[in-house]
Amino acid sequence: MRDFASELExxxxxxxxxxxxxxxxRxxxxxxxxxxxxxxFCSNDYLGLASHPLNIETLRSALAENGIGGASSHLICGHNEAHHRLEERLAAFTRRSSALFFSTGYMANLGVISALAGRGDTIFSDQLNHASIIDGCSLSRARVCRYAHGDVASLEGMLSETEGHKLVVTDGVFSMDGDxxxxxxxxRVCRDHGALLVVDDAHGFGVLGPQGRGCLAExxxxxxxxxVLVGTLGKAAGTSGAFVAGxxxxMDYLVQKARTYIYTTAMPPALALATCTSLDLIEHGDELRAHLQSLVNRFRQEASAMGYDLMPSRTPVQPIMIGSNTRALALSHGLEEFGLLVTAIRPPTVPEGEARLRVTLSAAHSHDDLDSLLQALLDxxxxxxT
Incomplete structure (x- = not known):
């Protein structure tokens, strides 16, 4: 029997x-x-919508009419009018033909990737893709080739040497680097080599592009x-769940084949209606995004001037590279002494030797809040x- 206690130690x-x-x-x-x-400064609630009064009010009203639980899978008796309304709203918002509502972003990636590729096929995955993408690739049983982060020339070489069905999957905004x-x-290379491209825009949806429609719209x-576009609703949208649009x-094929869609209870219908309200707030949230970008720009300028090693990110994800696990933890604990919460990110979430503090900014932060963070970083x- 494995010595689990020793592994923990x-x-x-x-x-x-x-x-x-x-x-x-809240x-x-x-x-x-x-x-x-x-x-x-470690939440993914990029627009501050998780506690927005309009979302809360919609949820309250929807609960009275629809109750709490989804009760069944979408293919039994769980597919509510509220789910259908959200899917239509998501398709229109993302400028896609159709959309499918999943329970979580992790389940969306597992279901989509394992449905769209299988034995005898080849998946090409960026080396820094999220764990849900990595696990979706493994679950598919397809051959998996990882290409160097953002290296299109490397990917194109792999694609040109591969026959059969090819699927390329990437994060839109990389969750730990922010690029x-x-x-x-x-x-372009997917079109040239007949590969199906899947983009997970979990951290760009709501933040980037016109009306917050994401990095593809940008x-x-x-x-x-x-x-194939994947997006999550528990980050900038401030609610819960995920979607696939295309x-x-x-989308019909995924209804037939995506096991994480078929074999799970549908999300609460009331939450789907609250998400529709959240999409309205995102669509009309240019002021929120402008304020958020001003925080990002100022943080980058002033933290860099202090000598902190920032990564080349223009998004709300602003990692401070540390390297050492113990130093990353020490800085996180030091900031907490000043009343600030910034989590240390360590392997296996990031590669060995690349521990960091993952600062995330939100439109709900004020410039006074940012003052507090910058002063604590200085101190x-x-x-x-050490």
């Missing part, structure tokens, strides 16, 4: 042990942890350029030398 000694932090109350910039207020994939070039890439035929610089 080894993780602690390597600075890789993880603990859950108990939070009470998701907002100031969280309550253990009765103590902490100004959070955006070279989507226009990826679309580049003017259509459904023809990128046939040609109606492919904690010495911790990087």
């Amino acid at each position: 080894q993780r602690k000694q390597a600075g890789l042990y993880r603990t859950r932090r108990l939070i009470s109350g 998701q907002q910039p100031v969280l309550i942890s253990g009765g103590k207020p902490l100004l959070s 955006v994939a070279p989507l226009r070039d990826l679309a 580049l003017g890439l259509s459904e023809e350029d990128v046939p 040609p109606a035929m492919l 904690c610089r010495h911790l990087l030398k």
